[in-house]
Amino acid sequence: MSSIIKTKAFVLSKLDFGDTSKIAKFYTEDLGRISGIIKGARSPRSKIGKTVDVLNYVDLVLYKKEGRDLQIVTQADLIAYYPNIKSDLEKLKYASAVFELLLRLTVENDQHRRLFIGVEKILQRMEDETTQPILLFSMFFKFFLEEIGYGLETNKCSVCHKSLLNRGNISYNHEIGLMCKSCSENHLVLFEFSMELFKKMVCLSQRNSKCTYTESELKEIITFFERFLIYHVDEFQGIKSLKIY
Ligand SMILES: [Zn+2]
Known part of the structure; x- marks a missing residue:
């Protein structure tokens, strides 16, 4: 069975393939994480080749064949390209970390609309707001853990x-x-969490919360989430984007 599918998608990664094509990984609204080939994408005249770029949000048309690992991308139109994120190293670092979680910890071909909407929202907030990117990422990270079934x-x-x-400090193993x-x-x-830090971690998923955080508190919470995932997910070794930048 093959069909033409139109879906919104975030471009997670892009690689050269053969002499003329590219292979991209997408996080889509309707199909979850998928891989697609864009034929002729390396030609300077290819519009799709330019539109499909890492950290872009696109409207995708694909020719999907059941049982095939690689779908054929036939059209891509830009929805958003997040210029503020791409020109700010701190925003870029945490937006890349969001994409890395999607790339490495979601299941292929598994539609997850709530997660998709969460990604859309957090990127728009990183793009528009002056809120510290590390705080937005920490909120997303907690939400992400709950969505993929690793809620604490x-x-x-x-x-x-x-x-x-x-009842005093809180410990974890x-x-x-x-x-x-x-x-x-x-x-x-x-x-070990102090009661204050523990309450702040819980507070990350509360809407309109009045909690305030220092950068070192957020780093401590992120490190905790990372160590938790490293233990529970075999191939996961931590978020590279947070070390590179
Ligand atoms: Zn107890």
Whole structure:
């Protein structure tokens, strides 16, 4: 079965293929993450070749064949190209980190509309707002973990099931998860949150929250999320974009 599909897509990566073509990876609204070939894209006259560029948001038309790994891209029209993100190193670093999570941690051909909308929103905010990019990324990262099924239980201690709030520092290890202070005394502790930092981490997913963060607090939270993913996802070794820039 083959069909013509029109869908919105973010361009995650792009590589030369053969003498004239390119292969791109997309995060699409209707098909999730897919790979597509753009024939003739390396010709200077190819309009699609230019439109399909990393960090662009495009309207894609593809010729999709069931069971084929590589779909054929026949048309691409620009929706947004985020000039403010691309000209600001700090914004670029965190937008690239968003794309890296999509590239490495989503499943191919798995439609996930809520996640797609979340990506659309966070990029628009990075583009338009003066809010620190690291804060926007931290909010996205927490949302992303929940969406891909790695949300943390933050209400209760994983050992005694009592509330974690206001009972002293909170500890974590990979096998158990988050623990209250008294339970942590009998277990290995890999990561320890002060109550203040813990509340701020929870606050990341609250709408219109009044929480304020220092850069080092956000870095600590991002490092925690990364270590959590590195443990739970085999091939994942951390977010490269955060180290390169
Ligand atoms: Zn406990």
